[in-house]
Amino acid sequence: MKKSNRKHSLLTLAGFGAAALAAGWVGARNSPRNPRTALWYRRLKKPSFNPPQPVFPVVWTALYALMAVSGWRVWRSEDSKERSHALFLWASQLTANAAWTKFFFGKHRPGLALGDVVALESLIVRYIATASKVDRMAALCFVPYAGWVGLATILNANIVRLNPDARRKFPRTKAA
Numbered sequence: 001m002k003k004s005n006r007k008h009s010l011l012t013l014a015g016f017g018a019a020a021l022a023a024g025w026v027g028a029r030n031s032p033r034n035p036r037t038a039l040w041y042r043r044l045k046k047p048s049f050n051p052p053q054p055v056f057p058v059v060w061t062a063l064y065a066l067m068a069v070s071g072w073r074v075w076r077s078e079d080s081k082e083r084s085h086a087l088f089l090w091a092s093q094l095t096a097n098a099a100w101t102k103f104f105f106g107k108h109r110p111g112l113a114l115g116d117v118v119a120l121e122s123l124i125v126r127y128i129a130t131a132s133k134v135d136r137m138a139a140l141c142f143v144p145y146a147g148w149v150g151l152a153t154i155l156n157a158n159i160v161r162l163n164p165d166a167r168r169k170f171p172r173t174k175a176a
Contacts, residue, residue, distance in 0.1 A: 012076075016072045024061075040171065066144060067141070069138075069141055070141035071138075074086045074131050085130050086130040089126050096116055100116045100120060104156070111160050117149065120149055121153055
């Protein structure tokens with residue numbers, strides 16, 4: 001690869017990384033950092049297999065890095081219908097990914113978030129199938145993500161089942 005092409009390619013990798021970071025940023029803005037949201041989340045009944053909170057940022061950092069590398073590898077591939085479709089699916093799953101946190105934590109709507117995470121898992125699986133026709137390694141980069149989102153789907157479904165009154169668990173502000 002020529003030096004100028006390599007530089008352009010690395011800038012594109014940075015662009016995919018920035019897109020993944022943007023989705024993570026949206027997630028972080030809607031995370032349980034807000035004290036009222038943290039209290040709401042603590043009040044929810046969760047299944048026994050819910051991972052401890054410190055696991056989430058570590059896992060998501062690795063997954064966002066793999067997402068960026070995967071999208072970049074597909075982008076670097078030869079133009080084709082499959083490449084274009086894979087890039088569309090890559091962007092679509094990233095949008096659905098960012099929306100889940102907003103639905104679950106931002107709006108305190110686990111049921112709505114469950115619909116989103118089911119759609120997200122479908123987009124991820126479709127991306128893997130399409131990307132595998134373009135770049136096998138790019139597809140493999142998404143396998144851990146598919147597994148993690150599968151677990152998130154099961155967790156989300158159990159939270160919905162265990163908390164039919166989830167929205168009422170959000171602490172109300174005291175009237176002035």
